[in-house]
Amino acid sequence: MLINITGFLNVVSLASDYVEADLLSIEQNHVKRVAIIVNRLAAAAGMDEDTVYAMTQAGVLHDCALAEYIHDELSDETAEPLLVVSAECIDGHREVNMADHCIAGERMVSKLPFYDIIRGAVLHHHDRANGSGALGKTAAETPLCGQLMHIADRVDAAFDLSRMDRQKHADIVTWLRSQSDIMFSEECCRLFIDNVDYELLCSAAEPHCVATLDELLPDRIVDIPTAAIRELSTIFADITDYKSRFTSRHSIGIAEKAARMGAYYGYSAEMRDKLYIAGALHDIGKLLISNDILEKPGRLTDDEYQEITNHAIGTWMLLKDIEGLDEICRWASLHHEKLDGSGYPFGYSSKDLGKEERLLACLDIYQALTEDRPYKNAMPHDNAVALMRGMGKRGKLDEDIIDDIADCFAIAEQS
Ligand SMILES: [Fe+2]
Ligand SMILES: [Fe+2]
Ligand SMILES: [Fe+2]
Ligand SMILES: [Fe+2]
Numbered sequence: 001m002l003i004n005i006t007g008f009l010n011v012v013s014l015a016s017d018y019v020e021a022d023l024l025s026i027e028q029n030h031v032k033r034v035a036i037i038v039n040r041l042a043a044a045a046g047m048d049e050d051t052v053y054a055m056t057q058a059g060v061l062h063d064c065a066l067a068e069y070i071h072d073e074l075s076d077e078t079a080e081p082l083l084v085v086s087a088e089c090i091d092g093h094r095e096v097n098m099a100d101h102c103i104a105g106e107r108m109v110s111k112l113p114f115y116d117i118i119r120g121a122v123l124h125h126h127d128r129a130n131g132s133g134a135l136g137k138t139a140a141e142t143p144l145c146g147q148l149m150h151i152a153d154r155v156d157a158a159f160d161l162s163r164m165d166r167q168k169h170a171d172i173v174t175w176l177r178s179q180s181d182i183m184f185s186e187e188c189c190r191l192f193i194d195n196v197d198y199e200l201l202c203s204a205a206e207p208h209c210v211a212t213l214d215e216l217l218p219d220r221i222v223d224i225p226t227a228a229i230r231e232l233s234t235i236f237a238d239i240t241d242y243k244s245r246f247t248s249r250h251s252i253g254i255a256e257k258a259a260r261m262g263a264y265y266g267y268s269a270e271m272r273d274k275l276y277i278a279g280a281l282h283d284i285g286k287l288l289i290s291n292d293i294l295e296k297p298g299r300l301t302d303d304e305y306q307e308i309t310n311h312a313i314g315t316w317m318l319l320k321d322i323e324g325l326d327e328i329c330r331w332a333s334l335h336h337e338k339l340d341g342s343g344y345p346f347g348y349s350s351k352d353l354g355k356e357e358r359l360l361a362c363l364d365i366y367q368a369l370t371e372d373r374p375y376k377n378a379m380p381h382d383n384a385v386a387l388m389r390g391m392g393k394r395g396k397l398d399e400d401i402i403d404d405i406a407d408c409f410a411i412a413e414q415s
Contacts, residue, residue, distance in 0.1 A: 001226045001270075003324030006219045008232075009060045011284070011318050015239040018287050019066045022243075027162040029209045035059025036204040037152035037196055039216050044195035045144060054114040055145060056216050058121040062149055065104035067238035098126040099134040108235065111228035121145035125153050129185045139185035151188045164205040169198045221323060226273040237280035244286060244294055246373050253367045254360070255279030257409070261359060264408040278331035278360055285314020285333075312336045313345035327356075335360040340395040358398040362388065365397070366405055381409055
């Protein structure tokens, strides 16, 4: 499908920020700063224009699988404790824990059309020149694109490049000299010191970071297989589900059920993938809502309820300007609309709501009812359908679609 990849990457960047701030205490815009620095390094290394552009995109994507990794890590009680990135542990060995998100991230970017020219950039972004990094590969065994991603990533993690001053720049240069052939190859240290100058670092710091990256990554419409976007959309489902720990399978559950309904209706693979993507993205606006409210135990005040409902318009705001995602944006953002006009964010009614919007609205409720939450057990399929039929009778949901869900997932339960 034709999509504005830059708009899509902006949403990846927002989602990555959320996970990195929460888990790794890294300042906002880490992936953007890495992208800006790696852009300079790739150009300085003599890479051609397309490769430099692709490396910049890979910079935004390099930590895209962190949430998937977190999910696996949290569910594996035998796993090592999570890494906390800081200058103190930069020489520690706990970084080996980072291998999983490197492997998962590489798998995601491998779906993109520009993958061939940046192969290894994400896979090796925690590998060290002396072989003591995440995958144990030395500089000689690591493609240059992976080494460049690593040095950009580590310098930001260790020095917090969101704020820059002359002293910090001098400290970085001193530190890089001390790390030659230890963390980074001599070539990478030299490339960084000679080309990532103080001015470039200032342009990557706040408040200029967003504008700088916008210049380096102008809008570009590219043709990406819908199946690849589907794969990448799991990034958003994982991160949204990670944020809402009460509903930790909600987005991915809706994505899977939406695709399943597409199969039930006999839709094409393209259409099934689009439904999956809409399901994966539908609650991404929750990334804009405070967890204090999202996970508040007990009754919400009117203002808090209003704040939670804002997640639907949040999804709309995040997706609406991404060329190529127009349809998916509608299906995803309108999942709280009701046929009688009593829903949100826009109060649309039956005349405005197509089949896919209605389907996502029904699936959101079906998934919520049939999933376990800390304060309630999953409702059995038949009870959930009965409750939804009541909503259908009251003019809220599409009764035909409820029948289809009843049929499709009854079959699914039996199989
Ligand atoms: Fe990473
Ligand atoms: Fe990173
Ligand atoms: Fe929602
Ligand atoms: Fe939802």
